[in-house]
Amino acid sequence: MSTPYPFTAVVGQTDLRLALLLNAVSPAVGGVLVRGEKGTAKSTAVRALSALLPQVDVVPGCRFSCAPGAPDPACPDGPHETGPGTARPARMVELPVGASEDRLVGALDIERALAEGVKAFEPGLLADAHRGILYVDEVNLLHDHLIDLLLDAAAMGASYVEREGVSVRHAARFLLVGTMNPEEGELRPQLLDRFGLTVEVAASREPAQRVEVVRRRLAYEDDPAGFAARWAAEEREVRARVVAARALLPQVVLDDGSLLQIAATCAGFEVDGMRADIVMARTASALAAWAGRTAVRKADVRQAALLALPHRRRRNPFDAPGLDEEKLDRILDGFPDDAPEPDPEPGGPQDGGPGDGGPDGGGPDGGGGGVPPQGSGPGASDRQPEAGDPAGPDDAAGPDAADPADPSAAPEAPQPSAQGPDGPAQAAVAAAEPFRTKVLSVPGLGEGASGRRSRARTAHGRTTGAQRPRGQLTKLHLAATVTAAAPHQRARGRSGRGLVVRKDDLRQATREGREGNLVLFVVDASGSMAARQRMGAVKGAVLSLLLDAYQRRDKVGLITFRGAGAELALPPTSSVDAAAARLEQLPTGGRTPLAAGLLKAREVLRIERLRDPSRRPLLVVVTDGRATSAGGLGGDPRALSGRGARLLAAEGVASVVVDCETGPVRLGLAGVLAADLGAPSVTLDGLRADSLAGLVHDVRGTAAYQTSDANRRAA
Structure with missing residues (x-):
């Protein structure tokens, strides 16, 4: 096993280190969620924490790490005899993003359970992490049902495995640590709430600190064992402090x-x-x-x-x-303020120790190893000076602060952008208040990632049938298995009450649930959409659809078209807040290259189909239907846009057109575009959930009409 990077050698990240150590002192705090950009030592700090945890005494031979003095009475390996235990280091178990449910909670041998009536149980990662650390990197990319199982076990301190009437329970108390990059998507609010603490981390902008990070990392990679040895004293000091704090906590x-x-x-x-x-x-x-x-x-x-x-x-x-x-x-x-306390005695927990030397002192390499002094939490350096502080408001502002009495120092008001290659653009308009939208779904039955939008074959949901298992059996269809085994009982020499079941008899339950889709927005940002009230309403509608996509676990992408062509403003991602940020900054103006927007969407969907063929797309075109520019394609703009729409329809892309045309006189061009796409057309007002009862039916009905019409033409 390679030598881990020392916890005390991590430069900066005081909030992260403090949150981890507080959970080490009191696991009842509920774990840590670490949010931040890539390359900020999130994983390094978490992996290094296990070396600071005290050793645990376990019952010899117990796969579930029962404590000798108080073994779990429901332990599958029990009952345990009283006696001395064996000491081992606390484990740090990593849960991969692509892990299965059986790998997380464990698996029952269904064949032996049916044939022999025994609970043959193979422990999962929750059992391995008992009395240690369970680390989930990129927790926001983990399947929702796995997160639910994980957080339920963390809250209850136990894991339950249920398979067709056969159940196993074992203790699962661990320190839960998750890391995530918010750019790749957010966790649901109810899941966020289940993490005790959260920490935002970012790379330092101080050159000296960045140099120290690089210096230590290179030194560690050159000689891991030697580097760890130089930090051994600091590691022992923090480990002793964790043990002392644990002992003091009940008091x-x-x-x-x-x-x-x-x-x-x-x-x-x-x-x-x-x-x-x-x-x-x-x-x-x-x-x-x-x-x-x-x-x-x-x-x-x-x-x-x-x-x-x-x-x-x-x-x-x-x-x-x-x-x-x-x-x-x-x-x-x-x-009221706290009463003053007597000074701690020399040698006590507050005297010296990691964190007292600041971020750049106390370590063999000149860098701080421990955690910050009390009260130096997130944003502490940005705290406003209190009365009596040596530095007043003027001193805190710094020499470069603007003088409010100097008009030349005032920030300039935003001005409309000048003429550019995409035509004249206006400043971005704020979005209207979002609202609850009707459900848009892709017709048919998919097999994509678990979500909440379109019908799909999934690992969880209602049982619709049975089939022979492909690989390891996870969801037994009991009736189908018994039906398959019953005709062979005499030939297999059955005697007694037990059913003779072989592997070929096992049947996997097929289930139907919901999947997440790729929702690709194609938004018209041309001059015809530039009226402020109109564009604000359009942005509000797209923002509402983005919120719906977040709730339904979709990936989203954003294409805009105006002036000379179309732009992929946001490649498909799970981060809907990134899409919302791009939408907020979207300028408008110029001519309307509708065909360029549709062809850009076709190209994006082609690439995404290669990357993730199981995730089905839903194209949402937000426009008034006008086409006044060929976008560099050459030809009649209206004819080009119709051709692009028919290409998408021929490829079976499910689409919806959001008609943004307003006013008493309407040209109905968005309806023509919808007909070419084989898609329903809905107005901005009709997109609201309380005013459009038949939109889902329209999407499915249009797709069914497309299929039958194509069949008639082929015949």
């Missing part, structure tokens, strides 16, 4: 005053439910224990809020996670 007193501060903070930020209050209470207690105190202070409550509340403030995927620190300070200022 920490969370008085009524601290509980009132926590309750007032959660109520002030309008956090849903009570989980935030409980997590804050546990985090504040862990912070006190980590600092070597037995009393929770106001600074602990503040730090706990900065770690436990930002991800619980999101109301929709377009809201950026975060916390208003000024509001937090105003809430806590309403409570």
